[in-house]
Amino acid sequence: MSMRAEQLLDWYDRERRDLPWRMAPDQKADPYKVWMSEIMLQQTTVATVKSYYKSFLEKWPTVQDLAAAELDEVLHAWQGLGYYARARNLHKCAQVVTRDHNGRFPESEKRLLDLPGIGPYTAAAVASIAFGLKATPVDGNVERVVSRLFKVEETMPKAKKQLTELAQTLTPQKRAGDFAQAMMDLGATICTPKKAACGLCPWMKDCVARLEGEPTDYPRKEPKKPKPTRKAHAFWLTRSDGSVLLRKRPEKGLLxxxxxxxxxxxxxxxxxLNNALRQAPGSALWKSKEGIVKHTFTHFHLEVTVICGRLQANSPVNGVWVQLEDLKDYALPTLMKKIVQHALKTTT
Structure with a gap:
């Protein structure tokens, strides 16, 4: 084992974070729990994930339980975590593991990559943490640590390939899972984006960015391009009993x-407005509401004008009618909750 690996693992043994999905040193990791946590942690903070992770395990303690659940139930439980494709793939992956692998996750990084929703990072994380294989998961924390340790000048995202290759040179044969989690902890608690605590870092003496410049200048980034703004109209359609029309979005695509x-x-x-009404879900006397609902996705801003109307008699519609008090029982993403709030606030 290299000196660097020993230094980081010694630090990890003293300073490791206590996380719900992290096993004690004398415990064997559960691949289901490792996989669950890694999917949830994609583009989501540890603080946010903790309660969802606990809730999911209480509802579905095994991969077979999750596979048997209804997709809508999983999506409903996922509300607030965002990036809902992860929830769909979580459910699909559980079904594949249950059906094709007798409820056991494959003990191979390559075979893990064949499962729905598992990319290179997640496959490496499960392989190393759950099965102790030599694999190198590279997330944003690891990229930051490596870019500073070696002072990588190439800008992101072009530098990703080089950073992955450099990270792989650091991974030891033994304790690969602990090393992977140590790298994540180092990036999350010491080698942070805006203010690195270099004096507490086990690699302080080796870090080229610290020795030759300013660590927080790394990783190098291209100037951000402004996000475009898209626009839409949402139809708040009610009927005589006060219920509102919902419909299901296509399986593929955003939300x-x-x-x-x-x-x-x-x-x-x-x-x-006239062009928008051509896409209305039913016939009604439509009226636009004042104000705009604004929401930001990863790659664009969205501005939504809400149009309200009461369904005219015998007008055919596709969707499901829901009483207002029952809206909480449906998997509505944050954007739709904003639209509901706006419609209720402005409806007289």
Whole structure:
């Protein structure tokens, strides 16, 4: 084992974070729990994930339990975590593991990559942490540590391949899972984005960025491009009993499989009210509400105008009618909750 690996593992043994999905040193990791946590932690903070992780395990303590659940139930439990494709793949992966692998995750990084929703990072994380194999999961924390340790000048995201290769040179044959978690902890608690605590770092004397410049200048990044703004109209359609129309979004695409307030397509060009009404889910006397619902996704901003109307008699519609007090029982993403709040606030 290299000196660097020993230094980091010694630090990890003293300073390791106490996380719900992390096993004590004398315990064997559960691949299901490792996989569950890694999927949830993608683009989501540890603080946010903790309660969801606990809730999911209480509902579905085994991969077979999760596989047997209804997708809508999983999506509903996922509300608030965002990036809902992860929830759909979580459910699909559980079904594949249960059906094709007798409820056991494959003990191979290559075979893990064949499972739905598992990319190179997750496959390496499960292989190393759950099975003790020599694998190198590289997330944002690891990229930051490596870019500073070696003072990598190439800008992101072009530098990702080089950073992965450098990270792989650090991974020891033994305790690969602990080393992977140590790298994550180092990036999360010491080698942080804006203020690195270099004096506490076990690699302080080796870090080229610290020795030759300013660590927080790394990883190098290209200037951010401004996010485009898309626009849409949402249709708040009610009927005589006070219920509101919901419909399910297509399985593929943004918010796939989630319930929504019916809306027009989302596009950068403005749409007139008359053109928007051509996409209305039913016949009604429509009226636009004052104000705009704003929401930001990873790659764009969205501005939604809410149009309210009461269904005219015998007008056919596709969707499901839901009483207002029952909306909480449906898997509505944050954007749709904002639309509901806006419609209820402005409806007289």
């Amino acid at each position: 796939g499989g989630m319930m929504e307030i019916p809306s027009t397509e989302w596009r950068e060009e403005s749409m007139s």
